[in-house]
Structures are given as C-alpha cells and as structure tokens.
Amino acid sequence: xxxxxxxxxxxxxxxxxxxxxxxxxxxxxxxxxxxxxxxxxxxxxxxxxxxxxxxxxxxxxxxxxxxxxxxxxxxxxxxxxxxxxxxxxxxxxxxxxxxxxxxxxxxxxxxxxxxxxxxxxxxxxxxxxxxxxxxxxxxxxxxxxxxxxxxxxxxxxxxxxxxxxxxxxxxxxxxxxxxxxxxxxxxxxxxxxxxxxxxxxxxxxxxxxxxxxxxxxxxxxxxxxxxxxxxxxxxxxxxxxxxxxxxxxxxxxxxxxxxxxxx
Numbered sequence: 001x002x003x004x005x006x007x008x009x010x011x012x013x014x015x016x017x018x019x020x021x022x023x024x025x026x027x028x029x030x031x032x033x034x035x036x037x038x039x040x041x042x043x044x045x046x047x048x049x050x051x052x053x054x055x056x057x058x059x060x061x062x063x064x065x066x067x068x069x070x071x072x073x074x075x076x077x078x079x080x081x082x083x084x085x086x087x088x089x090x091x092x093x094x095x096x097x098x099x100x101x102x103x104x105x106x107x108x109x110x111x112x113x114x115x116x117x118x119x120x121x122x123x124x125x126x127x128x129x130x131x132x133x134x135x136x137x138x139x140x141x142x143x144x145x146x147x148x149x150x151x152x153x154x155x156x157x158x159x160x161x162x163x164x165x166x167x168x169x170x171x172x173x174x175x176x177x178x179x180x181x182x183x184x185x186x187x188x189x190x191x192x193x194x195x196x197x198x199x200x201x202x203x204x205x206x207x208x209x210x211x212x213x214x215x216x217x218x219x220x221x222x223x224x225x226x227x228x229x230x231x232x233x234x235x236x237x238x239x240x241x242x243x244x245x246x247x248x249x250x251x252x253x254x255x256x257x258x259x260x261x262x263x
Contacts (some may be wrong), residue, residue: 001069002170002203003027003050008063010049011043018061020045020227027220029170032197032204033144034218034235036250041072042227043207046228047173050205051090052080067171085116089169090173093176095160099148105159112163140202154185159187165196172197178213200238211254215239223247 003026008021010020020042027033036044048054050065052072065072067083075083092098099108106128113124125144132140135158148156157177174193178186190213197204208214214221214235221238223231223246230244242248 001026001028002031002067003049004064004065004066004256006064008046008065009047009061010045010054011059011061012055013057013059017233018046018227019058019172021111023063025232027171027203027205030197030201031220032206032218033220033222034214035205035207035222035224036209036214037224040226041224044175045227046136046224047175047205047207048092050171051084051088051173053090084121085112085169086167087169088171089167091157091160091164091172091174091177092182094153094156095163096148096153096156098160099156102146103147104144105146105148105151109144109163113166116167127166128162131166132159134165135162136188137162146157154181154189156187157181157185158192161192161196164170165200165202168200168233169202172202172204174204176207176209181208186213190200193217211239211250223250239254 005023005025008020008023009018011018023046025033035046037043037109045054045058049060060073067088099105106125110121110126113119113127114121119127128144129140132143135153137143137158142181143151143155143159161177177193178189181189193204194217196202206217218235221235222229223238223244225246231238231242231247238247239251242251
C-alpha cells in the first residue's frame with residue numbers, strides 16, 4: 001500500500017466543527033484516484049493535508065496518514081522536506097502563481113533541483129531541459145531564460161508538471177491542473193499526465209470538478225460534498241451505478257451531446 005488515510009478530520013482555527021470529516025482512502029502503486037465535488041466540498045483541503053501544506057490555521061485534528069507504511073503525522077520538519085518534491089509532488093491549479101515573477105524559470109527550476117540533490121548547476125540545468133522536452137515544450141532553453149509572465153497558461157502548466165515529475169515521485173497530487181486552460185490544451189495536459197503516470201508507475205490523486213476528466217483518467221473515484229465523502233469506489237462502478245443522490249445529481253449535470261453524456 002502506497003498511501004492510506006484513515007478517518008481524517010481537518011479543522012481550522014476558530015471553526016466550531018471540522019471543515020473535512022472522516023475521510024478514509026487507500027492508494028496502491030500505479031493507481032489514479034480522482035476526487036470530485038462542487039467548490040468548497042473539501043477536495044483541495046484533503047490533498048493539501050497529504051502534503052502537510054494546509055493554509056494557516058489548518059490542522060489534522062483526527063485520524064492517521066500512512067505513506068509506505070510510515071506514520072506521516074510523526075514526521076519532523078526535515079522529514080517533510082525530504083518527502084516533498086522527491087517522493088510526493090504537487091501540480092497546482094495555476095503553476096504560474098506558485099513561481100517567483102522576478103526570477104527566471106530556469107533559476108527557480110535549477111534551485112529546486114539542487115535543493116533536493118547534489119547536482120551541479122550545469123547538471124541541474126540539463127535535467128530541467130530534459131524534463132521540459134518531455135512535456136513537449138518547444139525551445140526549452142528559451143523557456144529557462146523566460147519569466148513566468150512571458151509564457152502562456154498552458155506552457156506554465158507544463159513547466160509545473162515538469163518540475164513535479166523531475167525526481168520521478170511515487171505520488172503526484174494534482175489540484176485542478178486543467179481548469180484554467182482552453183479545451184484543446186486541457187486534452188493535451190490530460191494526455192501527458194496519463195503518459196507520465198502509466199509510463200513511470202507513479203500514483204496520482206487528481207482533484208477536479210470535471211467528471212469527464214475524472215472518468216477518463218481515474219481507476220478510483222471519490223465524491224465529496226460539504227466536507228464529507230458521499231461515495232467512494234471503482235470509477236466505472238460509480239459512474240455506471242451511482243448510489244448517492246448527490247452523485248446522481250453530478251452525473252445528470254454533465255451536458256449531453258447528441259443524446260450521450262461523455263462520462
């Protein structure tokens with residue numbers, strides 16, 4: 001078992017009740033889990049808790065998290081630094097917002113690589129270019145010398161994914177990685193994520209409000225509403241035979257094209 005969350009509650013300072021309650025899930029090596037639900041349902045909070053990067057005031061108030069059988073709740077600050085970026089990486093909704101606008105992409109990428117390795121600047125540069133090429137980015141040397149505001153949204157996402165997969169992590173956490181992109185670029189990014197996970201054997205948890213993306217990508221599906229899990233199981237079983245009324249409503253909201261819903 002790669003990851004196991006058991007009866008997780010997540011609370012914020014000043015709130016009377018936990019924001020997220022009683023979340024349990026398991027993830028095997030190579031498995032892709034999609035978490036779906038409306039805005040505010042707790043999807044992003046769950047994956048941020050896995051990476052121990054909840055916003056200020058957020059804490060895991062109950063439950064346990066195991067990664068490869070090790071208790072993540074007992075990790076020291078140094079233990080988290082070693083885990084993040086190498087074994088577990090995150091792809092953000094808009095990777096450009098997570099980068100420093102006054103430093104070139106190359107400078108940030110090289111610093112990231114050298115933080116997690118003993119590589120020289122040249123070795124780090126070469127590895128960064130290699131990963132940008134893998135993400136089908138044209139002229140990677142130009143991208144390395146560019147600032148984040150000088151490239152498109154789709155290119156920013158590809159840079160973010162390239163950085164996240166640099167060390168071939170065992171687990172990728174993806175927070176709405178395509179929501180800010182046009183439909184064509186969305187399809188390209190989804191294809192690249194599939195290629196990465198299936199090609200390397202990495203596991204992934206993807207947060208999305210797009211049921212079409214979720215059903216195409218994932219082996220397992222978790223549906224959340226109001227901070228709770230309302231349905232969890234194999235994707236095709238839930239899409240084909242939903243049990244919860246909330247899930248039925250989500251599926252019914254997908255627009256039909258030619259009388260058919262593509263989920």
